Structure formats: C-alpha cells, structure tokens
Amino acid sequence: MKHYFISFALILLSISAFAQKGIVKGNVKDADTGEDVIGASVSLEGTTTGASTDIFGNFQFNADPGTYNLISSFIGYKKTTQQITVVAGQETVINFALASDAQELEAVEIVGKANTESAGALMVERQNADVMIQAIGAEEMSVKGISDVESAVTNVTGITKVESKGLFVRGLGDRYNNATVNGLVVPSTDPGKKVIDLGLFSSDIVRNIDINKTFSPALYGDFAGATVDIITKDYPDEGFFNIGLSGAYNSLATGQQFKTFQDGDSEFFGFSGNGRALPSEMADRQTPDSYNNSFTPSTVNALPNMGLKASGGKLYDFDNGMAVGFVAAGSFSNKYEIREGVLNTYRAEGTTINAYDSKEYIYSTNTTAMANVFFKVNDKNSVTFNNFYINESSNSNLELFGKHEELGRTEPAFRMRNTYEQSTVNIHQLVGDHKFGENDRLKLTWGAGYSLATAQEPDRRQITYRDLQDADGGSITSKNTADDVSTGRLFANAPDDSHRFWSDMSEDTYSFRIGSNYGFGEYNDDKDTYRHNVSFGYNSFFKSREFEWWMSTISVVGRAPRLDVSDPQTGLDQAIADGSVEYKPIVRYDTRFTAAQNVNAFYFDYGLEIIPNKLKMNAGARFELGYQEVVYKEENTTNPNAPDIVNTKETENFLPSLALKYTVNEKSNVRFAASQTIIRPMMSELIPFRFTYANGQKIVGNPDLKNSDVVNIDLKYEIFPNNGELFSVGVFAKNIKNSIELVTKASAITEFEYVNAGESYVAGIEVELNKRLSNVFKSGNDWLTRSTVGANLTLLTSQTDLSEADGLFTNEKREMFGASPYMINVDASHEANLFSENVLSIFTLTYSNFGDRLAAAGAQGAGDIYERSYGTLNFVMKNKINDKMGLDLTMKNLLNPDITLEQEFVNGTTGVVQTYKKGIEAKLSFTYSF
Template sequence: MNKFYLSFLFLLLMAAAPAVAQQGVIRGTVYDEGTGETLIGATVMAVGTQTGAITDFDGKFEIKLPVGTYSVRFSFAGFETIIIDSVAVTQAEPVVFNNIVMKEAVSELGQVVVTAEAIRSSEAVVAITKMKASNLVDGLSAASFEKIGDSNASDAVKRITGVSVEGGKYVYVRGLGDRYTKTILNNVDIPGLDPDRNSIQMDIFPTSLIDNMMVYKTAVAELSADFTGGVVNIETKDLPDDKILDFSLSVTYNPSMHFNSDFIMGNTSSTDFLGFDNGDRALPNGARRENIPSPLSGDSNGDVNTFLKGFNKTLGATPQTSFMDYSLSFTSANQFDAGANKLGYIFSLSYKSNSTFYDDVTYGEYQKRVNASDRGLRYATVQNGIESERNVLVGALAGLAYKTENSKYKLMGMHLQNGINSAGQFYIDNDGEAIGQSGYKAFSNNLEFNQRGLTNVLLNGEHHLKDGEWDIDWRISPTFSKIEDPDVRKTAFTYSDTDTTFSAGAGGNPSRIWRYLEEVNLVGKFDITRNTQAFGRDAKYKFGASYIYKERDYEILSYDLQFFGAQPDFGIDPNRVLLDQNLYPDGTIYYNSANSTPNSNEFNSNSRNLGLYVSTELNPTEKLKAIVGLRGEKYQQRHTGRDVQYAQLGTGNNLEDELVIDDFDLFPSVNLVYALTEEQNVRLSYSKTIARPSFKELSFAQIIDPLTNRIFNGGLFQYGDWDGQLGVTRIDNLDARWEIFLPGSEIVSVSAFYKSFKDPIELVRIPEQQASTEYQPRNVGDGEVLGAEIEFKKDLSFVSDALSNFYVGSNVTIVESRITMTDTEYNSRLAFQKDGEEIDNKRNMAGQAPYIINASLGYENFETGLDAGLFYNVKGSTLFIVGGGLFPDVYAEQFHSLNFNLNKTFGAERNMSFNFSVSNILNDKREEVYRGFETNDQPFTIFSPGMSFGFGFKYSF
C-alpha cells in the first residue's frame, strides 16, 4: 500500500512539474527619444522579482517569467523611468513591446506609468524616427499596416506624403516618374520584375513580412546617388519578436470583369497557372538558322512541312468565362534560444491570380492638321476592341537570422514568378488621307504571354565593436532575372465591302515574335560608423563603399507568314490559317524570317558602379544637427550591338563592348536640422544626384508593341538632328521643411523643394517617322521643378470627445515644372503653329505631375479592433510623351481614385481579422490623350477598370 501511495504521489509531482515550470516571455525594443535610435544598456525589470535584462546593441531585451501578471520597469541613468502596469504573461504567446520610448528626465525622480494596452497601440517610434532622421524621411511601420488592414506594400505606401502608386504596383515620389524614384530592399539595390524600371512591384510584398517602409526624400552620402524624387526602402523583419503563423485569403469581384462570358483568351499551356510556359510556345527547331526551312531555302518539302508544324496553330482568341481575382498567403516566423544567442527564421508563400477584361479599349494615333487655321486633330489610326488578361504571381521568401552579443547575421532568399496571358480583338481604322498612311480597315487578333522570374539572395552582417564605438554593416546581394515573351502573335485580316484577306501593305501578314532577356545584378557594400564626441555632444563619422555590377542579354526574333502562291480562303477565322492542308507543300503557307545576321535586335550590355563615401553627423549646438557628406561614383556602361544598316549592309554602327558611359561624379550632400522645440523641427538640405539611361534606352533595339504597332527605338539611333549620344541627367536638389509632431501619430508639416535638371531624358515622338508610330528616349533641354508639400493628420476630439476615434488626414503636393526646349523641338513646334497660338521655348517636364492629393477620413479603435477609412488619391494631368512637328503631345489624365477599406479583428488574442474594401468607387477611367491647341483631346489609350469589391480573411495560429 505504501508503495502505491508513493507511486501516486510521484505521479502527482510529475504532473505538477510542468505547471510549476510554466513560463512566458516579455520581449521588446527600447528607443531614445532624443536621438530616435535604439537605446543600448537600458535596464528592464519585473517589479517585485529579481528577473530582468539589459537592452543589447539593437535596443532589444527578453525576460522570462512564470505565468502571471506583472509591472515592468524600464530605467536608464538620466532618463525618466517607465513602468508598465498589468502585463499579463502567458505561456501561449510572448508579450511584445516594440514602442518603448524613453526621454531624458527633467527631474531626478521623473517617472511615467502607462498600461500595457496603451504602450502596445502606440506608433511613437515612427514619429520619432521621422523627427530625428538625418535626412527628410516619411514612412510607415508594421503597426500602421495592422491597424488599417493593408495586405501588401502597394496598398500601404500610398498613404505616405507625396507618394502615388501607378498601375497598383509602381511607386512615384513627388509626382516624378519612375526614372527618378528608386526602390530598395533592406538597403540594397534590387531589380523588379520589370528590369527597365527603378521601382520594384510593391504588391509582391505582404505587409506581414515588413518591419517598416521609409521614403527618403533627400540624399545622404551612404545612399546611391541615382535618385531624385525619393528612395523607397522596404525593411523586412529578421528576428521577429512575436511568433507569426498567418494564413490569409482574399477575393475581389469586379462586376464589369468577372464571370463575364465575353472574356477571351488564346493559346494556353498546362503550367500557366504557375506563371511559366510548359513549352507549347517554344521556338521551333531550325528557327534560329540564317535561312529557315522554306520553299526558297533549299530544304526538302518534308523538312519545310515539319518545320511549319512546329509552330503553334492557335492564332485567334476564343470566348471563355472569367473568374474572380483571388490571393492566398502563408507566413511563418519565430525566434529561438541558441545557447546564449538567438536564432530566428521567416518564411512566406504567396499566390495571386487576377483577371481583367476591358470591352471598351481604344488605342489612337493622331496628327495635327497642316493648315494653320485648322486647330483640330485628325486620326491616322484608331483601334477599338476588347482586351483580356490573366495575371499570376507566385512568391516565396525565406530567411534566417542569427544574433550574438555583438553581431547579427541575416540570410534571405526570394523568388518571384510572374505569368501574364493576354488576348485582344480590335477593329482597326487607318485614314489614307493622313500623312504617311495608306488607308485600310482590319480586324486583328493579338495573343501574348509574358513570363518573368526573379531570384534574389541577401547575406548581411552587422557588428558592434568596443562597447558600441564602432558599427560595421556589410551586405552581399545577387539577383538573377529571366524574362521571356514566347510566341507573341498578331493576325490582322484586312477587309473591304467585297474582300477579306491578309495584306502586307495594310493590316500586315500574320507575325510572331519571341523575346528573351536575362540579367545578372550583383551588389556588395559595407558601411562603417565611428560613434564619438564632438562639441561636447554625440557625433558620428561614417565611411563606406559599394560595388554594383549588372549585365543583360537581350534578343528579339520575329517571323512573318508568307504565301508561295495564292492565299487560301480563311473567311475571317484566324484559327483556320495554319490548318495542315494550308501548309506548304500541300498548301501555299510558309514562314519567312525577319531576322538579320547578325541580329540588329540583339544586344549585351553591362555596367559597373563603384561608390565611395565619407560623412559626419555633428551637433554644433544643442538644437542644431548637421549631416555633411561626400559620395563619389565611378560608373561605366558598355554595349555590344549594332544598328539595322550594319546588320543588313555592313556599313552602319557596330559596337563591341564599347564604353557608352564613362563618368566619375562627386555628389555632396548637406542636411541641417534645427529643433525649434522638442516637437518641432526646421530642415534644410542640398544635394547632387543623377539619373542614368537604362540598358534598353542606351541601345540600338527596336521593340514593337504588336497590339498598338508603337515602336520603341533605342537612344543610340541617329535621326535628323539627334546624334544618338544619349547621356546622363545630373540634378541639383534643395529642400526645406517645417514639421511639428503632436501626441500619438498626429503630425503637421510644410515642405518646399527645388530641383534643377541638366540634360533630362524624356520619351519623344520621332518626327521623321511619319508612316509609323515611333518613340525614342532623348536628352531634352534643361529643366526645373519647384514644389511644395503639406501634410496633416488629426483626430476629431477637438470637435467632440465622442469623435476621438475619428481622424482626418491629407497630404498635398503641388509642383511647377519647366523644360527649356532644344532648338530642334522648338522649331518643330513652330512649323505647325496654329493661328492665334503663342509658342515659347518652355513647356512642362514629361512625367512630372502638377499635383498629388491624398486624403483620408478614418476611424481607429484599438480596443474593439475596428479600423475603417475612406481614401482619396488623384494625380494631375501629366505630360506623358513629348510630341513636336506633326505630332501633338500625349498627356496622362487625372484618375480620381476613391477607395473604402474596413478591417476588424476578432478573438481573445485578436488572431482573426476580416477585411472589406471597395476600389474605384467613382468608377473613373484611365485615359491618355493627345492634346492640341484649342481643340478637343483625342484618345491615345483609354480603358475602364470598373469598380471592385474585395473580401479578405486572415488567421494567425
């Protein structure tokens, strides 16, 4: 019996042991309000216990306590002590305080007592970061994303002052175009899925992975100099303080696009849903030969027929029913003890599928009328029809972080795969009385598939030596991009009242294009900071270096359908064209290569950019901070390619690894911050920056858009007075801002800026090409930009206490831009001057919006977990393409975007959330138009995105 009781008691003790050992964790980060930086060496203690911790070099701490409720004290010599009451520690989840902000004590016994809920809901850290930043910064934190329920970075970033989002994914800062805005990831250059843009697609980053997004609007020496409007830095989480195990699902319904039986699609493959082709669109064997198999090549009839059957037979789109947009994402992240160190991981998978359908698309080509008294614009070609698209984006991100007492290491890998399947059917009307036009009518089928893959790796080390006197940060990041447009097909039947056929001189014979691009982007950089004293106050001296190598291979192959004899009768069905009985030798159809040897539409380009910098951050007086730096960049760009004349005749231009840019520039920067009070700053800054042409722009490439027949020409081509010497743009920048930070996240700021552009690059209509629609990037006359920004956010408690959870906010950017035209452009405009029209040698700058307005009316209630807002955004009418001579300018019209968003969290741990959104409430159209003197605008591109309704659900395990 005694043995029985002893055994029973033993089992009870064993069962009770876990309960006794049950522990929870409190983690967080402590900031110094005076500097905006993390505070090293602060003491964190659970009141009434002997358990505590000291903040490390990241300002982070962790203490483990038995399950229960505690008061936690934060103390540091010379700073007010903070006590957080009612901290409930459980075994299930760590308690996380990432907004502990300590300020210098005004008295020896200074102390602040707050509740746990209040400290967790604070957004003070972002405000302090903006207040104490060396340069002019605006941004958002993870706390902001969670409050409003933004699912990805593109939804969130447009709430930042002076920021607009183009096409739902690309960020423009201060109304300047993509050329002058740069996006970086974790402070490292990374190309996007479109390598011709500085901005990466923002909608690929789920907000659950983002620690913060900051927009730097003024330069400092440690930033690369190739930006002007701003740099958007997306900082991902490395060692998550809280465990993340999230699953989210969202759907979007657009009544004008989804479940529509008029939706069309062309040839598809079994792997399109994963964002890549399975080989159905592959280039046939023999297609790369100089003389491809044809009746004229000397190949046997059997070989010609076999070659022709290697081409996919689908040339026309067929009706289908479109489905709703939907997206799925899964994210997991956590950290663990690794002895005395910390090990963390983050992993995310995302999948998005979007379908768009436009049944009223218009593409137009218009000319000025020759008669000076006739102010109207006449059409050369107008296309009206329908366009469908399925867009799939698959993303995977994985990262590891390891932290020791004085160092932190991060390894992150990301792969993005994007597939876009599109189809269009258009009626084409060409006016034979327009200059350079033949006059015809046609019905066209266009089929395209674009697949893009991007793989990025980041290896980062951060070290803090000699008790924080020296900080070293190094980063290595390779990126590999591959883009293909396999088998782009255009089939246009020219028709009249009595005939339907193909006509090479009108709608053109059926054509097929294959495009290939591969790019390598290698980045290495290090930054060293010496923390010291000057003028009796804290000071920093920084120096560092970066090296960026990029290389791109690009190739276009094109083929035209021909007839060895009479055309068969196809009716108007493009899918009857390549039936076996129509192929040579049984029929008359064969393909002809439009490729020269060597290929004029093939190039290799590479660039090397070595950057070195030094800077200092000093506090000459108690209220004045000065950040002065100098950056030098040695930039070389080489090109291997040739023009059409050389490829066909051997007498044109042929470059073999030729230096097309070889520059060394110095980029000084000065930022002054004067603290009027603890909450108010006045900022002044000056810097020099640069904008360089892309590989595509500095080439001989001729890239046709089969849908619109618009042709892009590389800047190396010589036309008329254009010498083919496309060069860089150098910019001088002046900025000033007054800012006041109110309690919570409220702010009022007023900014002014001035920018001077030397040789800006703009996309120009080529006046000599009157029979075709061709554009080229060129250096135009010098330019200036003068602008102002106003931002405010305020709750409505000043109206009534009952309205304290409501807020109103707005940020407005107003810009005046001016370009001094070149003599060539000015004279070409004079040649088509209208009666009563006054033309001077000044115009607006292409790509620069005259104004941006962001406004919001919202409701925030942390206690109930309900957040909702009505958000409005508009960008003013902007010069899009520079005309001249016969051709009018093209403007991108205002798009009035009014959206509603509601986010509600549920559950005791708030681990569930529901999101509802309405986009484009005003049902506005996207319009780009030709604009002439005292005449109605005419369409360049017009389509209607319609109104969308979104539903989302997120669950955190």
C-alpha cells in the same frame, strides 16, 4: 450590389461566433517620469494570453471570463501585478505605473528591437532622424488594404503611379528614381526601365518601406526623385503561423465571357513552362515545320480573383545570449480584368489615322516566397540571411476593331493580339549588424547580395483582318461592332500586321555595402547620440544583361485567305498547306545585345550638433566611379559573323550634400537639404538600333548620351503635436542639366530617339497632415479618440526646354512627363468594437486624385497627349476576432472613373487617344493565426 451584402453578412456571422470573450486593455507608464513604456509585457499569470504595449504604451487582448493576476514587466522596472476579473462581452481597463528597479538597472543593459512595422514608431523615427525621410510600415499597409509595395508608395506625399510608366516622384519618372531591398541593389525585369516593378513585392514580406526624397552620401547618387528601400521582415518577437484566403469580385470581369490563350503547362499559376518555347529552328532563323500554339482563342468564364498566403516564424533564445530566428512566407494571387474603350491616333489637324474600339482581356498572377534566417551572436552582433523568389505573369488578349488607314479603305479592320509576359526575380542577401564600445560608440553594418531577374515574352501572336463579314456573309460596315465579325481576310502587308514574336532577357546583379558610424565628444543620454558623428563607407553594384528577340512574320504569297475569326488556325493551316501563306522568320543579327553597368562608390558624412539639442548639421560627399558598356551589331545586318560594336562610358562624379536640422522645440523641427546628384542613361538607351515594343512604339537608342547633372534643394517645417500625429509643409526645387528626353526622330517612319535636351526644372510645395480627432475637438468623446484623419497635398510646376535638341516636337517648352500640377491623398480611419466587445474593427476610407499630366509629347504639329485627372476611392473594413481570426472587406475603385488620354491640337480641339474603366472590386479576406 448583392455580392457586397453577402460579404457583409458573412462578416457578421463570423463575428458573432467569437463574442463570448472579454477585452483586457490599458496603458503602461514610467512611475517616475510619466512617459509611456513601449514594448512592456502584459499577460495573465499562468497563461500565454497577453500582449506587448505599442508606441503609445497601450495594450489590448481578448481573454476568457474569469479572475486572474495581470502581470506587467519590462527590463529595468519592477514587475507589477494587479488582480482583475474578466467578464464576457465587457472591457476591463487596467493601467500600470512601473517603478524603476535600481539593482536590475545596474546589472542589465536594455536591448530592444524597434517595431518599425508600426506607424507610430516610424513617426518617432522620422522626428528624430538627422535627414528628411518618409516611411510606411506593414501596420499602415494592412489598415489601408494595400497589397503591394507600389500601391503603398503612392500613398506618400508627391508620389503617383502613371499607367504603364511606373511611379513618378515629384513629377519625375522611372529614370530619376532608385529602388533597393535592404539597402542592396536589385535588377529590373523590364529592359526599358531602370527601377524594378515595385508591384512585384507583396506587402506580406515587407516590414516597412523607407522613401528618401533627398540625397545623403550613403545613397546611390543616380536619382533626383526618390530612392525607395524595401525593408523586409526578419525574426519575430513571438512565434507565429498564419494562413489567409481571399476572394474578390470585379464588376466588369467576374462571371463574364473571357477570351484568352491557355498554351503553357501551368499558365493559370503564372508559369508557361515549355508551352510557348521558341522552336529550335527559329534560333537559327529557319522556318519550323510547325508551331506549338494556335491563333484560335479559348473562351472561358472569368472566375473571382483569389489569393492564398501563409507565413510563420519563431525565435529560439539560448542561455549564452545567442539566438536563432526565422520567418517564412508564401503567397499566390490572380486577377481577371476586362478593359473596354477606344484607341485612336491622329494627324496634327485632329483627323484620325487609326480609330479603334478596343477590348482587352487580362489575366495576371503574382507568386511570392520568402525565407529569412536571423542569427544573433550576442546583443551587439547579428547576421541575417534573406532569400526571396517572385514570379509575375500577365496574359493579355487585345481586340481592336475600326479604322485602319493602311488598308486604304473606309470599312473597318479587326486585329487580335495575345501577349504573355512572365517575370521572375531571385534575391539572396547576407546582412550584418555590429556595435562596439561604450554606448555603441562604433556601429558597423554590411551586406552582400546576388539577384537574378528574367523577363520573357514568349510567342506573342498578332493577326489582322480586312474585308470583314458577319455570320450571314454580309459586309461589315463602320456601324457594326467587333462582336458581329464572323470572318475576315488575312492582312499582312507589313511585318507588324500578322506575326509571332519571342523575347528573352536576363540580368545578374551583384551588390555590396559596408558602412560605419563613429561617435565622439559629449554623449547625450536623452537622445542616445554623441555630439560628433563620422560616417564613412563603400557600396557598389555590378550588373550584366543579355537581351534577344526573334520574330516570324506571316506572308501572303497568293490571294489572302478568308479566315474564321473565332477559329483562324484551321484556315491558316489550310492556307499554309496550299502555299498561299507562309511563315518568314526575320533574318537579322542585330536582335541581340549585352550590356554591363558597374558603380563603385565611397562616401563620407560628418554630423555635428552645432548647438546641442538644437541645431544639427550633416555635411558629406560621395565619389562614384561609373562604367557602362553595351555590345551590339550594326542595324539590319544579315551577317551572323558581323563584328560586334562595343560602346563604353566611364565617369567620375563628386556629389556633395548638406543637411541642417533645427529643433524649434521638442515637437517641431525645421529642415534644410541641398545636394548634387546625377542621372545616367539606361543600358538600352545607348544602343543605336531600332527596337519595336509590344505596343508598336519604335525607339532608337543613342550612344552619344551624356549624364544629366541635378541640383536639389529642400526646405521643410514639421510639427509632431502628439504621439502619431504630424503636420508638415515643405518646398523643393530641382534643376536638371542635359536632361534625357524621348523625342520624335526625323525619319521616313514614326520613331523615337533619346536625346540630351538641355535644361529642365521642377519645383513644388508639399503639405502633410496626420491627426487624431480627439485632439482637434476637445470633448473627451471616445468615438473621437478612436478616429484619425490624414492628408497630403503636392502642388507642382515643371518645364523641359527642348530648344537645343534635334527632334520633330511640336512644343519646344513643355511640362515634364508625368508631372501633375497637383496630387492629393486623403484618408480617415475609425476603430470600434461595433459588433462585439471581443471584436476590434477598423474602418478606413481613402481617396486620391491628381491633375492632368503629360503622357506623350506631340510631334510634327500634333499636340501633346495628357492623361486626364480622375479620383480613386477605396473602403477597407478590418476585423480582428479573438486574437486569432481576421475577416476583412476591401472595396476598391468605388467611383470607377474613366481612365482617359487626350491629345490637344493646334486648332484648339482635343481628341480621345485612349479610354477605359477598371471596374469596382469587392474583396473578402480571411486570416487565421495558430
């Protein structure tokens, strides 16, 4: 706890250094209509000090004491000036009412850039949109202390993260979702997942995130949960350059002894270089003379987690109306974690097969770079060139101590596995935006992108010991702990026991889009829309993937050697030298596959104001041509010249959609949406050979898989009581035919296979609330005016019917994977000048929880495995000092709950499959703007 007080004291000291200025704040309205003027400029004459008004017409900035002329201006309005006196430590409140400038209005067309980083602006966009959409902007992510896209999306109604399985939307997991960047498809870095890991994308490069939980024709039809579109930052209105530094303390890891393997050239920064490279002999399935890396771990002290970032941008305007702008950003962050708990497997009656105490040391990094260039030809034509590089690494050392049934003994075994994973994504995009005709009657947008994703798991090392002894040579019993183990006898009965493993995947993706919107009929000046709108376009992507793995097992020839578990490499070298142990590369040629997936799609959408300003309809359809191809060799083939097996699938899908929006009044809407979508098998699921993942799970693909057909229905009522406020309630239902499920396969070993399982459904209720407290309690209290609360709740029911599928599952009817019966997010924020009038502080408390959800289906009489409910409580204090400095305190996972998986058995009992804690994190962040 002392670390928290130190952090708090540092904030107070820094704040006091900037308390000599005064605050200038106020509001700008239209003198004729009384409406707030968004984006008006307010500045001190003869200085660069000032601000622009936000979505509510409000402005605020700090200034040195003195007397000034304060100027407010905006295109189409007369410039207005008021004299003010700024006093140190005090607020100066000035309100403007701008009068229209008739002459300027005749000569100038108002062109502005919407601030879609703002929560208020996104709320207005949501209210006016023809279709259902939700969004979260950079402003909200900053206030809530959100560091990446995945964490941001989990704040949206009906979306949760399931450990190691990614995001679940309305109870639907990875295969039912999509992700794009600026509307263009990007590849996944995980061969077993469809959607790229959204945790790769730092919030520093994000302007806003659009979440589409209903289908419209411009979206790819391969989803039923959500399509997440990451909109990245483009040119700034004003030049800027920011730097940031953060340090974080984890209650379970920081300062503790940390076991790891530091083999790569720059693994601290997340780059392995050649440190873990595959030996050239292994590529030919030959035994190398030696391996580069040791089985002996290093022990270090876990440092505080740290983060570094910098960003900058500028817009250059030219006299002929042209402009060139850029924005660039770079960041690096790392994290130390220690997860200690248990890991068990069970028989159907509840007795354990394996029962381990587990301890995992995880060091992870994220490096992000962005460089985007914007070119404006004129106010109606612009082109943007986006470039991103992302590198993520995870270096994990897992220790398992306990019962290992394969030994056939009662004494415990000890296993250690080091797994290093590195993923990189390169994204390059060219995007254009054009407008033509009066009132922008015709709008054209287009984009083209190339992405390369790579994923490596180089030199995974695992070693298993039996016949354990302590430091005195005494035999280890079940009463001892892993810390007592001094030596153990090498155990290598099966290839998975003790081995080295490499895997390498790369995926190229080309993505294209072009879309147009043409308006005709009566023009609505208030809403800037035509009564009739026709949209049509084309989008496509072309993916190609290569994947290959290599494995070398440790084989005992004579008597298994006894090894020092703190330095096994020395004993292993000696055993190899005397011939009692040898490496045996796996000589098979079914370890490589290539795959391709192409989608060409054409879409049409017709929008009609059936009753002007009251009832709007959008009806359309999408036609998708799908092509999938996988190339592999027969399972277990030892012939390098064995012929390739080519499996292709071609599909044609017509996907209709209908959206209705009824405007009850200027503050509320009723929305309805219905559509049909599809779910395609993933490339890796169509390959019929066994692949063993790092967690030991063995999965066999199925070339006979068919697409799933999905019918989607949504109905929602939404109210926008005041600016930035919302109350909505909605219901949804989805019916999925030929749903693809992972089931236990009938075989001599435990393995899983994908099958078309028949019919599934998911249905639920979603409620969302955002409210300023002063609009609830009409007391006029300033504290209430500066306080907001938000909440969203999802109630869910789901079922998968496996009665028509082949498999050894225990329950033919069960919930869908990851589908929680309830999900809730709550947040409360307060804005205050608590420490000084020159320091704006925002305090935010967030809490989330979910109901027990299915993590794995039981088989052969064993019950299903559930992830038990737990709550997450976070606190963020952001401080903006002198318009130049930020000093923030973020406290995450304050409840530090147990994360637990439990299996239910037919006799009514339960058993813990896995449990661990993440620890409490306290982070102090400093930013400075030049």
